[in-house]
Amino acid sequence: MQNIDIMRRQLKSLGAIYDWSREVITCLPDYYKWTQWFFLKLYEKELAYRDRAPVNWCPQCQTVLANEQVVGEGICERCDTPVGRRDLEQWFFRITSYADELLEFDGVDWPERIKIMQRNWIGKSFGTGISFALDHPGIEEKEIRVFTTRPDTTFGVTFMVLAPEHPLVAQLTSPDKKAEVEAYIAKSQRRSEIERLSTEREKDGVFIGAYVTNRLNGEKVPIWVADYVLLSYGTGAVMGVPAHDERDFIFAKKYDIPIRVVIAPPDWQGGELEEAYIEEGTLVNSGQFNGLPSRQGIEAISDFLEEKDWGRRTISYRLRDWLISRQRYWGAPIPMIYCDKCGIVPVPEADLPVLLPEDAEFKPTGESPLKYHEQFVNTTCPRCGGPGRRETDTMDTFMCSSWYFIRYTSPGSDDAPFDDNKNKFWMPVDLYTGGAEHAVMHLFYSRFFIKALRDIGIVDFDEPFTRLFNQGIIIAEKQKMSKSLGNVITPDEYVAELGADAVRAYLMFLAPWEQGGEWNDSSISGISRWLNRIWQLVLDEYKPDEKAAPGRIQTEEKELSRFTHQTIRRVTQDLEKLRFNTMLSALMEFTNYLAKVKETAAISNSAWQESIDILLRLLAPTAPHFTEELWERTKRQYSIHNQLWPQWDEKLAQDEEITLVVQVNGKLRDRITVPVSITEDELSQILQEKAIKANAYLEGKKIRKRIYVPGRLVNFVVQ
RNA sequence: GCCGGGGUGGCGGAAUUGGCAGACGCGGCGGACUUAAAAUCCGCUGGAGCAAUCCUUGUGGGUUCGAGUCCCACCCUCGGCACCA
Known part of the structure; x- marks a missing residue:
């Protein structure tokens, strides 16, 4: 709560205008009650489910993380620690059900690169699921399915690879290979995430002593286990086509597995390949499909497989379901109860919120601190009244931030998460500014959340943020500001020395808003000087030159009027596009022009006052305190912030x-x-x-x- | 490796989308005011040259009357993804 106070003070000191009556604090029960309520709604709709899966584990935070929260080469988004793997039973949201809709951005004005990042993250790819026949004594399973985007290469399969975690590995391994395979699996588990993710690393694996049959040509192919195959993508099994896949090629070379060309490169003479040929070509060594261009081969072989019921066209996504369980203390408790008799039972809505106890003990156990809080854990089953245990994991805090903007419409609402009418009036958000670093986290989760709420019937819009604008970051001393580097520039000292308005204007002027920029002490003095010049310009009395000829006055005033209207146009258009840096240049040019006008003094006092009036109004959003002060000192009617925005006249602005x-x-x-x-x-x-x-x-x-x-x-x- | 953004004076950055490159600001130089300094104000400030003039938007080609802007190849840089089958 202390850091909230500090933030609040800094925002106010900068003159940021917020409606503080709408402030929302997501870690307080009046808010997280509704986060829990949403969880229950998602659960009812079967969009929340519990499952056992290998999950990302941060040893520093002592908690699991969603895929989106593992950044770079397996690093925790919050604390920069390398992340490991654990096999745990956890709560998930079915974000994958919305994969296709999340790919669409109809009616939203978002930066292209954010849309691309989200699309890449979802990673939709079209391919074919192919079944390879398995005939292994004592094993019920009669096939191994793979996913491939290149079914045209199926005749080139010379081996099959299973991920080390694949459930069939243990069953299929022949007795003489058992030791070797187990050793390999153990070795790959010991590998750190970074090592395993490295594409540079040499691919290795072990033959497990079993075979599958490629139904297209009846060939038996050996099954290998190798950790370049991931259990989490596709089926966890891959058909090895060394001639036409780089990884398979390297693997086959290493273990002397045959490499059979089935897609002929344009000028191919039938010789051996130097490297995998992954481009399009003509099918060869592929039975009845020989001679087809690969693109047609994909369709023909897929058709054939579907006819024979040996395969099916499939769409595969890179996106995984959103893991929302956390073993952290903060975050809203997941409102679920485990009962020996009834199983998993949701907490009844009437019993919300499930309060986070304030006296939990922190032990570095790798489990939620709530787990050891007897009073919290022990409860009664809402269904049978018998003893029950509460879920002790808390929710990912990204869940709280997935709907806070709706809460702004009716922050006090205590019988519903928000007032329906107010929600209809305000939502969706017209303009959302935020950092691009949230592209596949907050900005992604919120889209899912809103779509899910829409389908549950709670909201009636499709997208949370109509227009998105990414502000850049301010860097200091060549590095991103961070507490650990000790180079954080807080606005406080500059506000104290130069005033909030100079700091605001400087941040707006230094670079395009979406780009951010490097904080530079000497540049800010330029802004300060400019504001001082305006101060003099406005407050020092204007004395029209009485000797000026009427014709001269007319010309000068016309010039001034033109410049003024051009300035209004530039400032207005820049402001709409959030191009603050060029907006301020326009205002500086206007100021310079006015200084010259004042020097020659060849215009009437009323024309002068009109110009000052417009200058101040155009500057008001940038320098709210400064302009209000000048507005008052020049006896204008309070408040400048209640004035109309100046309008330009195209005709007058015309050169x-x-x-x-x-x-x-x-x-x-x-x-x-x-x-x-x-x-x-x-x-x-x-x-x-x-x-x-x-x-x-x-x-x-x-x-x-x-x-x-x-x-x-x-x-x-x-x- | 793949996807995306970017490369313009000493620096931050402009340039109505193919039409005066360098707006605006910082810094620098010169001058005024001052006993002096700071502050302030005025002038100059992409490079070379006394000058006319020539050169100049990462590099090399191209299209065009005309290219910072479009096309091709390459280099560098920032961000994202990365054994995704």
Whole structure:
């Protein structure tokens, strides 16, 4: 709660405008009660289930992690510790049921790269499941299924590989190979995640002394076990086609397994391959399919397999279900009770929230601290009234963050997670700014969560965040700011020294908002200077030059009006696109212009006041305190933040004269000032008279072509 | 390896999508004010050259009257994924 106080204070000190009456604290029972309630809803809908599976284990955090929370080469997203594997029974959400819908981004305006990251994460691939016949005494299983995206290479299968964890390995291993196979499995289990994930590592494996039959050609092929095959993808078994798969090729070379070409490269003479040929080609050595291009081969062989019932077209996803159990203390307890008689029983809604006890003991046991909290664990079964044990794991905190934005619509609601009408009024979120690092975590889970709630009938929209914008990160001393590096720049000291508005404006100015940038002390002083200049500009009295001729005044005012309207246009458009850096450049240019205007003083006082008025209003979102102060000191009506945003008039913003570039053979030779509305005929006249420099280049040359781009340039092509 | 973003002055970065490259700001240089310094203000500031002029957007080709922008090849860099069958 202390860190919340600090954050709150910093946000306020920066002048961030939030409706604090809507503040939501996800770790308090009035909130997590509803997180638990959602869990029950998902459970009812069979979107939450319990299963035993090999899961990611962080030894530092002493908890399991979802796949999305293991980053880089097997590193815990939270504490940077290498992650291991454990076989545990855990709670999962069926996010895979939504894989196809999550691939669609209809009606949302999101950065392309985030969409791509999510699509890659889901990893949809089309292929064929193929059954290889198994005839092994004493084993009921009569087939081993594999998944392949290249069924056209099936005649090239010369071995089969099972993942070390594959359930059939133990049963199929022949007695004489038993010791060797077990040793191999033990060795691969000892391998760290990093080692196992490394693509550089040499592929190794062991023949288990058993065979399957490739039904397409009736050949018996040996079964191997190798840890380059993953149990978690496809079926945990892979057909080895060394001629047309890089990994299989290396593996076959190492163990002298035959390599049979079945996809002929374009100019292939029948010789041995130097490396796996994974491109398209023509089918050879493939029985009745010989001569087909591989693309057609895929379809023909798949059709044939389906006809014979030896296989089926299949779609495979890389995405795994979302593991939400955590052995952490924080996080909402999973509202489930285990009863010896009734099994797994959900906590009745009326009994929510299941409170997190505040006196749990922390022991580095690798199990939830709640497990040793007798009062918490022991309860009665809601179904039979007998003794029951509570689930002691807590929920992934990403679950809390999957719906907090809905809670903002009605933070006090205590008979429902939110007020339905308010939800309908506010949701979905119009613009969501957040870091790209959440691409396949928070931003992904929230999409799933909303879709699930929609199907349960709790919300009526499909996507949580209509527009997404990723802000960049600010780096200091060439490194990302982090507490462990001790290079965190807190806004506090700068706010104290230069003011919140200077800090805000600096952060907006230093680089495109989505890019972030490097904090630089000397650059911020430029912003500070600029604000000081505005201060003088606004508060030092404007004294119109009484000797100025009326014609002069008219011209100057017209110029000023044009510049003003152009500025309003630039600032407004940049603001909509969240291009704050160029928005501020526009305001700086406007300030510089106004400084010159003030110097010459050839405009009326009312025109001057009007310009100041617009400058302040355009600057108000950037520098809210500063502009309010100037607004008040110049006796304007409180508050600047209640004023209308300035509107621009296209006609007034229109330039009357432009600089036209004169090129000869594409090289800049002259510039002339011409009226905007100039016609090509008029231009020819003017070119003769005015483009003196350019004409020197045209002297004695034959003009082959003249290219005129209205409003931009004329280019003479000579000789 | 695959996917995506990017490479522009001493620095952060602009450039209406093929049309004046370097807006705006920082830094630097020169000047004014000051006994002096700071602050402030004014001027200059991509490179070479006394100059006319020439060169210049990672490198090399190409398309075009014209390329930072489009196409091809390559190099570097940042982010994501990575034995996904």
